[in-house]
Amino acid sequence: MATVHFLYRSVREKSFLEVRLQHTENTIKYLWSAKTKIEVSKTFWTKQRDVKSRDVTISNEQTRVKGLCSTIENLILDSFKTTTPEAITKEWLQTKIDLYYNPKKNDATAETIPINLIEYFDYYIKYKENYPSDVLIRKYRVLQKKLMRFQTHRNKAILIKDVNKRFKLEFSEYCESQQYSRITIQRDFAEVKTICIDARTKGIETSLELDKLSFPRLKATNIFLTFDEIKAIENIEKSKLTDSLENAKDWLIISCYCGQRVSDFMRFTADMIRIENGKSLIEFTQKKTNKIMTVPLHPKIIEILNKRSGAFPYAISDQKYNDYIKTVCEVAELTQIVNGSKKIETAPKSGIYRKVTKDYRKCDLVSSHVGRRSFASNFYGTIPTTYLIYVTGHSTEAMFLSYIGKSNKDLALEITNYF
Structure with missing residues (x-):
C-alpha cells in the first residue's frame, strides 16, 4: 500500500x-x-x-x-x-x-519520452523506425530485466544522462559478480549505449562521456563445420540414427548450405519453392529482420528434398534441434577437443546458466547457429562476398567479416592470392 x-x-x-x-x-x-x-x-x-x-x-x-x-x-x-x-x-x-512540470513530448505522438533507461526500452521498442521483430524484442526484454536487477542492486534509478564511465564500471562489476562472460557484458553495454544514443536524438540529455564509452573487443571463438565434417555427417549410416535424429541431421545439412537462421529455415516448406530458368529458388521473410529473401537452393538441399519426395524435414523446436544435432555430430565422430563457449549451470539445481569458455568436444559446442556460420565460412573466398552477404542478410561487409572471424591479417593474406 x-x-x-x-x-x-x-x-x-x-x-x-x-x-x-x-x-x-x-x-x-x-x-x-x-x-x-x-x-x-x-x-x-x-x-x-x-x-x-x-x-x-x-x-x-x-x-x-x-x-x-x-x-x-x-x-x-x-x-x-x-x-x-x-x-x-x-x-x-x-x-x-x-x-509533470516539464514534459518532453515527441512531436509525432505527443507522448512523454522517458528519461529513465529501463522505461526508455518500452518507448524504444514502440517507436523504433523499423519495428523490431519478435526475436529482437525478446533480446531487448532480456537486457531490460537484467538492468532492473542491476538497478535493485545499486538501489538507485538508472537515468539515461547517468550512463557514463562510472556507470560502465558499476555495470561491469555487477555482471561479473553474476558470472556473465566478458563477451556478454561487452555486447549488453553496446546495446545500452545504442539505446542512449537513440534517446539523445529525441532530445533527452545524455552524458558527455557517452560516445567514448566502450569495452575492448574480445574475439569470440567461432565454431563451424568444414566441408569434410559435413560430409562425415552426410555419410552416417541410417541404422545408427533414430527417425528424429535423421530428421535433425537433414535440417543440419540444409542449414549448412542455405546460410539462414534456425527461425527461418525451420519454417521452410515446398510451397515456398519456385523454379526460374531451370533453377530452384526459395522465397521467405526473415523472422528477425522482416526482410523478404529469395535464395537459390544448393544441390545438396535438393538431394535431401528428392530423398523426401520433394518435402523438407518436419519442423521441431529449437531446443530439440540443438539437442539432436549434438548427438548427430557425436555419431559422426566430431569429438576432437576445441576451445569454445558453452552454457553451464552455475550451481547444481540453480537453474541459472552462464557461458563458460574452455576446451570441449566439438560435438558438444554445436548449436542451431552452426549451419549459418558454416555456410559463411566455407564459401568465403569462393563465392563473392557481396553475394554471401546477400544470402546471410548482414547489413555491412564489416559485420559479415566479424561474424566469420576474419581479421585484417587474414584479409591481407588472402589478397596475396591475387598477386
Missing part, C-alpha cells in the same frame, strides 16, 4: 511544498521525498488550509492548493501501480515530478 503526503519543510514565510511517498515492501517501510512547485505561505499551510473560512481569498487558496496536490498525488499513485517496487527510489519520484 502506498500513501502520499505533502509537507511544508522551509523556514521561510513562503516556499514550495515537499511531497512524500511511503510504501511497504516485504515488511520493510520505504520513504521517499521530492520537491514540487506548489508554492504556499507558511501561515496558510499551518493555520488556514483545513479551516472553514468565509474569507474568499483563503477559500480560493484552499481550492487551488487542494487541486494541485490531488493532481500530483494521483500522478504518483498511478505511476507507482505500473512500476516494479524495486525501481521506486528518490530519483524515480523526483523524475516523475520534474516530468
Whole structure:
C-alpha cells in the first residue's frame, strides 16, 4: 500500500511544498521525498488550509492548493501501480515530478519520452523506425530485466544522462559478480549505449562521456563445420540414427548450405519453392529482420528434398534441434577437443546458466547457429562476398567479416592470392 503526503519543510514565510511517498515492501517501510512547485505561505499551510473560512481569498487558496496536490498525488499513485517496487527510489519520484512540470513530448505522438533507461526500452521498442521483430524484442526484454536487477542492486534509478564511465564500471562489476562472460557484458553495454544514443536524438540529455564509452573487443571463438565434417555427417549410416535424429541431421545439412537462421529455415516448406530458368529458388521473410529473401537452393538441399519426395524435414523446436544435432555430430565422430563457449549451470539445481569458455568436444559446442556460420565460412573466398552477404542478410561487409572471424591479417593474406 502506498500513501502520499505533502509537507511544508522551509523556514521561510513562503516556499514550495515537499511531497512524500511511503510504501511497504516485504515488511520493510520505504520513504521517499521530492520537491514540487506548489508554492504556499507558511501561515496558510499551518493555520488556514483545513479551516472553514468565509474569507474568499483563503477559500480560493484552499481550492487551488487542494487541486494541485490531488493532481500530483494521483500522478504518483498511478505511476507507482505500473512500476516494479524495486525501481521506486528518490530519483524515480523526483523524475516523475520534474516530468509533470516539464514534459518532453515527441512531436509525432505527443507522448512523454522517458528519461529513465529501463522505461526508455518500452518507448524504444514502440517507436523504433523499423519495428523490431519478435526475436529482437525478446533480446531487448532480456537486457531490460537484467538492468532492473542491476538497478535493485545499486538501489538507485538508472537515468539515461547517468550512463557514463562510472556507470560502465558499476555495470561491469555487477555482471561479473553474476558470472556473465566478458563477451556478454561487452555486447549488453553496446546495446545500452545504442539505446542512449537513440534517446539523445529525441532530445533527452545524455552524458558527455557517452560516445567514448566502450569495452575492448574480445574475439569470440567461432565454431563451424568444414566441408569434410559435413560430409562425415552426410555419410552416417541410417541404422545408427533414430527417425528424429535423421530428421535433425537433414535440417543440419540444409542449414549448412542455405546460410539462414534456425527461425527461418525451420519454417521452410515446398510451397515456398519456385523454379526460374531451370533453377530452384526459395522465397521467405526473415523472422528477425522482416526482410523478404529469395535464395537459390544448393544441390545438396535438393538431394535431401528428392530423398523426401520433394518435402523438407518436419519442423521441431529449437531446443530439440540443438539437442539432436549434438548427438548427430557425436555419431559422426566430431569429438576432437576445441576451445569454445558453452552454457553451464552455475550451481547444481540453480537453474541459472552462464557461458563458460574452455576446451570441449566439438560435438558438444554445436548449436542451431552452426549451419549459418558454416555456410559463411566455407564459401568465403569462393563465392563473392557481396553475394554471401546477400544470402546471410548482414547489413555491412564489416559485420559479415566479424561474424566469420576474419581479421585484417587474414584479409591481407588472402589478397596475396591475387598477386
